[in-house]
Amino acid sequence: MNTVFLGMACLLAAASGYWVLGRGTPRPTGTWAMGALLASFALAFASYAPLFEDAAETAVPHVARLLSNCASVAAATAVLAVSFQLNLEPAEAQRRIRLRLFLLAGSAFGMTILFAYEQMAHRSPQAYALYLLLYISYLSFAVVDFLVQVVRQSKSTRRSSVRIGLRLAAVGCGFALVYTAYKLTRLLDLGLGLHLIPDHPECSSLVTMPCIFSVTSPALAVLLICLGLTLPAVVYPLSQARRRRWEAQSFEALGSLWQDLSAAMPEIVLTAADDAQDSSNDSDFLLQRRVIEISDGSLALRAFRPRAVQEAAQDAFGTGTEERAAAVEAAVVKAALAGLKTGRVADDVAPPAAGAASRKDLRAATEWLLLVADAYVNRVGRVRDDGRPELVGA
Structure with missing residues (x-):
């Protein structure tokens, strides 16, 4: 004892x-x-x-x-x-x-x-x-x-x-x-x-x-x-510590999607303010900034989002789950970026992904964009001229 x-x-x-x-x-x-x-x-x-x-x-x-x-x-x-x-x-x-x-x-x-x-x-x-x-x-x-x-x-x-x-x-x-x-x-x-x-x-x-x-x-x-x-x-x-690790990992996972959007539209990259420079190593600040920039890029592509690609992606990936909806959104974003580069505005604009407006807090918005970024890199290839996305690995 x-x-x-x-x-x-x-x-x-x-x-x-x-x-x-x-x-x-x-x-x-x-x-x-x-x-x-x-x-x-x-x-x-x-x-x-x-x-x-x-x-x-x-x-x-x-x-x-x-x-x-x-x-x-x-x-x-x-x-x-x-x-x-x-x-x-x-x-x-x-x-x-x-x-x-x-x-x-x-x-x-x-x-x-x-x-x-x-x-x-x-x-x-x-x-x-x-x-x-x-x-x-x-x-x-x-x-x-x-x-x-x-x-x-x-x-x-x-x-x-x-x-x-x-x-x-x-x-x-x-x-x-x-x-x-x-x-x-x-x-x-x-x-x-x-x-x-x-x-x-x-x-x-x-x-x-x-x-x-x-x-x-x-x-x-x-x-x-x-x-x-x-x-x-x-x-x-x-x-x-777990939150900071998730923020850092999410920041890296969104990198490919962010790079394509920022390369096509440099104006979406936020200017580093004087009071934000001290937070440059803060994972929460960095992730929030990246989510805002990706969201701004998606809004800037509204006129280039073809409904035909959205419908073709829905046929290819299906509907009913967040992962499938994210794959459809990734195909639309990829087609919109291609339209932006050629200056071809969509004749029939695709509506935003269902529930996108309801994702107000940082975690919900990040989790949705993580699904979109993963599908953007790993599930959606080139969008063909007929509007159908090529499935990676198919």
Whole structure:
């Protein structure tokens, strides 16, 4: 168990250091609260390790329990602070956080006083019962408060990573409530003198009774809440990297179609503005510019789009799918470029591809043009004099 708990403590401590020191400036909202949360959870995990417990109790007997409980309530407060800062107006968030900090300070001070009195009174069960009551009251309040916010926010958020993370945190709150229920049962056991639960059970396994409630449940709560709150921060850079890779690949895939259009109509190439030069290496900027230029080129070819070629391409490639419609559009564009070079305007102009006007956002427009560019290079050969496109490889 030392390996599990101390390993998780080191991992959480490293994550706390990253959030506090490695986030750059200006620091995002909730940075310090998230750092405090992870540091508190790191201390809580460390306090569960027998090695840490033995080392601490050589100085002060049974102090590991106090350290663990104080770390737990501090982590619960930090969780609330993160949630408030991310979801409330700054003034309201500060007001609520200030109130929780006062409650935390009062609870930690009261627990410390009761712990000291318990030790001086030779393990007084009354003092221990009051200690448990104070600890359970604040922890339950914080967990329920956070759970209500998590459930409400998970229903309104649009980002799937945030929604999944909040649901993981809600499951973690469930394990935390199992832990508080165990502590409440222990409090009643002490108050009624039933002695159903050993005073100081030695936990050699995470699945034995009552260790599954006293150690495993809070450990799972810590793990799931940390994972749920940090999941969006981990997924976001990964999703951004995937987006940038797709943009770069799409930019290259549109190159052949863009080159033919820009060679025939140099005026469609946008002039690099001064404020856009700094974005010359930005994949989003480059792709958006290329999509605009191809779209402008297609509009400039409207008078040269022969309906006969469109109908012949529909007979050759068929209809009913995006890929077939893109092949038809590629044949029309190729014929229009040929007409532009010879100056032959179409007698009967082909209408735009179905649904072209509805592709307003960058991704939808790019995905359509990628199909057209692929068909332009790989499926459509020369357009014959009779208007029928030659199929590549046919």
